[in-house]
Amino acid sequence: MSDGLSADRAILGAVRGAQAGDDDAERIAAELAAIGSAPPVSISPEERWEYFLNRCKINNIEVHGASSRSDAVKRIARFIYTEHNSYRAVAGNDRRLAAMPWRDGGVLVRFGAAAPADPVAISYAHCGVAETGSVLLFSNRDNPASNNWLSRHHIVLMDEAMLVGNLEEAWDVVRRQTEGRLPYRGTHLISGPSSTGDIVGHIVTGAHGPQRLLLIVLGRVDPALLEACGHPQLPAPD
Amino acid sequence: MQLRSEQFQLLATDAMADRDARERRDVMGLLLPAVRDQAVAQLGDFEGLRQHVKKIKDHTLNHLSHYLQQFEEQVVMNGGHVHWARDSAELNRIVLDICRQAEAREVGKGKSMITEETGLTADLEAAGFRVTETDLGEYIVQVAGETPSHIVGPAFHKSEQEIRDLFFEQHDLGDRDLPDPPAMVQEARAVLRERFLAADVGIIGSNALIAETGQTMLVTNEGNGDLVSTLPRVQIVCASIEKVLPRPEDALNQLRLLVSSAIGTTVTAYTSFYAGPRRSDDEDGPAAFHVVLLDNRRSEILGGNYQDMLACMRCGACLNHCPVYVGAGGHAYGWVYPGPMGSVLTPLLTSLEAASELPNACTGCGRCEEVCPAAIPLPDLLRDLRAEEHNRKITPARWRHGMDLHSRLTRWPRLYHAVTGVAIALLHRLGRRRGMFHRLPFAGGWTAARDFPAPEGDTFMQQWRRQQRVAASNQASHE
Numbered sequence: 015m016s017d018g019l020s021a022d023r024a025i026l027g028a029v030r031g032a033q034a035g036d037d038d039a040e041r042i043a044a045e046l047a048a049i050g051s052a053p054p055v056s057i058s059p060e061e062r063w064e065y066f067l068n069r070c071k072i073n074n075i076e077v078h079g080a081s082s083r084s085d086a087v088k089r090i091a092r093f094i095y096t097e098h099n100s101y102r103a104v105a106g107n108d109r110r111l112a113a114m115p116w117r118d119g120g121v122l123v124r125f126g127a128a129a130p131a132d133p134v135a136i137s138y139a140h141c142g143v144a145e146t147g148s149v150l151l152f153s154n155r156d157n158p159a160s161n162n163w164l165s166r167h168h169i170v171l172m173d174e175a176m177l178v179g180n181l182e183e184a185w186d187v188v189r190r191q192t193e194g195r196l197p198y199r200g201t202h203l204i205s206g207p208s209s210t211g212d213i214v215g216h217i218v219t220g221a222h223g224p225q226r227l228l229l230i231v232l233g234r235v236d237p238a239l240l241e242a243c244g245h246p247q248l249p250a251p252d
Numbered sequence: 253m254q255l256r257s258e259q260f261q262l263l264a265t266d267a268m269a270d271r272d273a274r275e276r277r278d279v280m281g282l283l284l285p286a287v288r289d290q291a292v293a294q295l296g297d298f299e300g301l302r303q304h305v306k307k308i309k310d311h312t313l314n315h316l317s318h319y320l321q322q323f324e325e326q327v328v329m330n331g332g333h334v335h336w337a338r339d340s341a342e343l344n345r346i347v348l349d350i351c352r353q354a355e356a357r358e359v360g361k362g363k364s365m366i367t368e369e370t371g372l373t374a375d376l377e378a379a380g381f382r383v384t385e386t387d388l389g390e391y392i393v394q395v396a397g398e399t400p401s402h403i404v405g406p407a408f409h410k411s412e413q414e415i416r417d418l419f420f421e422q423h424d425l426g427d428r429d430l431p432d433p434p435a436m437v438q439e440a441r442a443v444l445r446e447r448f449l450a451a452d453v454g455i456i457g458s459n460a461l462i463a464e465t466g467q468t469m470l471v472t473n474e475g476n477g478d479l480v481s482t483l484p485r486v487q488i489v490c491a492s493i494e495k496v497l498p499r500p501e502d503a504l505n506q507l508r509l510l511v512s513s514a515i516g517t518t519v520t521a522y523t524s525f526y527a528g529p530r531r532s533d534d535e536d537g538p539a540a541f542h543v544v545l546l547d548n549r550r551s552e553i554l555g556g557n558y559q560d561m562l563a564c565m566r567c568g569a570c571l572n573h574c575p576v577y578v579g580a581g582g583h584a585y586g587w588v589y590p591g592p593m594g595s596v597l598t599p600l601l602t603s604l605e606a607a608s609e610l611p612n613a614c615t616g617c618g619r620c621e622e623v624c625p626a627a628i629p630l631p632d633l634l635r636d637l638r639a640e641e642h643n644r645k646i647t648p649a650r651w652r653h654g655m656d657l658h659s660r661l662t663r664w665p666r667l668y669h670a671v672t673g674v675a676i677a678l679l680h681r682l683g684r685r686r687g688m689f690h691r692l693p694f695a696g697g698w699t700a701a702r703d704f705p706a707p708e709g710d711t712f713m714q715q716w717r718r719q720q721r722v723a724a725s726n727q728a729s730h731e
């Protein structure tokens with residue numbers, strides 16, 4: 015197809031000729047602002063954790079509470095050993111991951127991007143989203159994207175204080191994290207293990223990415239609430 | 253993909269003759285609407301959200317050139333490249349050039365309706381590239397040599413046994429068994445993992461393009477789209493121009509509607525926003541990031557009677573709720589987009605002449621409009637297309653003359669009531685003994701599949717008037 019115009023000029027010319035409005039940036043911004051906001055998704059701080067944990071249960075995310083970083087490491091160690099008879103895992107370069115006392119659980123961590131043979135990858139979330147039961151991660155040096163999808167098991171750590179109510183609040187976290195710089199290559203809301211229903215609607219996890227997604231929450235999450243929301247807690251490691 | 257929409261009736265008849273497939277569609281037609289209703293109820297103010305997103309979409313389409321340019325500027329600022337394609341051939345040519353320049357051999361594809369529309373896979377394969385569809389449903393139909401039957405679940409039409417047989421035929425399984433869907437998924441995972449790792453170029457679609465940030469939103473459950481966005485050296489996003497939205501918040505609102513309407517959940521496993529190639533200190537990700545924006549007659553739809561169709565999110569809810577789609581299946585529609593949205597979109601993107609059967613594949617029940625998260629008045633658009641077929645003399649002359657006669661009659665109500673009164677009385681008299689007709693002139697299509705019940709004797713209007721008279725006389729006697 016060639017009419018002498020470049021494709022971008024031809025398409026934008028055709029669009030301008032057909033669209034009802036103009037290209038005046040100020041007027042467009044005012045018009046957009048006048049539309050206002052969508053009906054809000056309000057989840058009060060009091061009900062946030064219960065909402066989040068219930069959503070995680072629906073999404074097949076296994077949530078564990080950890081009272082300290084050492085406790086978290088021991089829980090991770092026990093999971094890796096039980097599932098893979100090994101203590102090896104790969105983790106991103108996030109300074110919060112680097113600061114974990116891995117030796118307390120004997121976990122042998124390689125920092126960097128996951129390789130296909132890595133059975134377990136560990137990430138650190140920037141926040142959790144109660145509305146959807148998701149965790150927010152970026153693709154960057156701190157958390158290479160491969161770590162989210164290549165391993166059989168994905169373990170995500172999250173601080174208890176970093177739970178937000180809805181998706182807009184999660185995007186506020188994105189804006190704060192990327193203020194004054196380009197967006198990260200990838201911004202990811204991860205809301206469960208990889209799954210498919212493409213074979214007669216039968217839901218199967220581990221379609222291409224992780225078969226299981228563990229979320230370890232560091233802080234004071236009530237173990238009784240975790241249990242009540244369908245997340246069985248193992249006894250605290252020694 | 254070859255257009256076969258003119259054979260709708262023939263293809264639908266064949267599809268309905270396959271009893272097993274029909275039963276699977278019946279189950280789908282019950283299950284998917286039920287889970288969608290549940291998810292929509294959990295959204296709270298669904299109607300308020302739907303109307304808000306509609307306003308945003310109308311605003312965006314009214315200023316589409318502004319937002320497309322803003323999106324392009326942001327992608328470039330993020331380190332990516334934007335290409336523009338006027339039609340399918342141009343998009344395929346652009347992607348081929350990118351693949352050649354990257355000296356690629358292997359291409360991994362995520363699910364993309366746009367590349368289905370342009371027939372990209374066939375062109376890439378013809379040029380010597382090895383192309384793998386990595387969405388499991390798309391992979392199944394690719395190795396089966398078929399086309400998707402549903403825009404969300406491409407392989408919904410295939411039974412478990414058919415997929416098992418396909419894997420035994422196409423994969424080197426040795427003496428391994430595939431007893432159940434989890435085993436089949438693991439088999440596909442193992443095969444596709446090798447393809448992910450070998451891919452030089454990854455191609456994905458996009459659920460929304462965000463003008464403010466230059467990000468492209470990708471919604472998946474399997475994570476295949478994210479793997480082909482991460483492992484290959486080159487990432488290409490193919491999207492049509494109407495997919496742009498002003499702000500991230502607008503994409504999030506669309507996400508809420510899209511996911512609940514498509515699969516009846518609050519969110520999919522993965523929602524990713526991609527913004528360019530790997531940064532200098534990243535440890536993975538593609539070195540090059542391209543977005544190809546496709547027009548393919550959308551600028552002709554813009555500003556016209558069918559502009560509302562450009563708000564379609566491709567959720568598939570209208571398919572799941574449509575008695576014609578559930579009855580006939582997706583392949584009967586003869587092109588990429590089936591169901592009510594396809595019956596509007598296919599004639600607009602191809603030609604009304606070549607797809608004239610589709611606007612008539614409608615019972616007028618209105619469920620599609622009720623559930624559409626973009627509030628598209630699909631029955632109205634289908635009716636307008638039928639009117640256009642009539643005005644452009646695309647419909648058969650006999651049908652057209654019948655419609656003209658009916659139209660003239662309805663302009664003279666007294667004459668209309670007199671003629672219908674005579675016809676109904678005649679049918680009543682002829683059919684009163686058996687109570688039904690096995691055959692009727694001008695209604696062969698109806699009586700071919702079922703009997704026509706004999707009328708009671710009076711028309712609705714005659715009965716209504718009689719009841720009015722009785723009511724008036726009762727009232728007078730009470731007074």
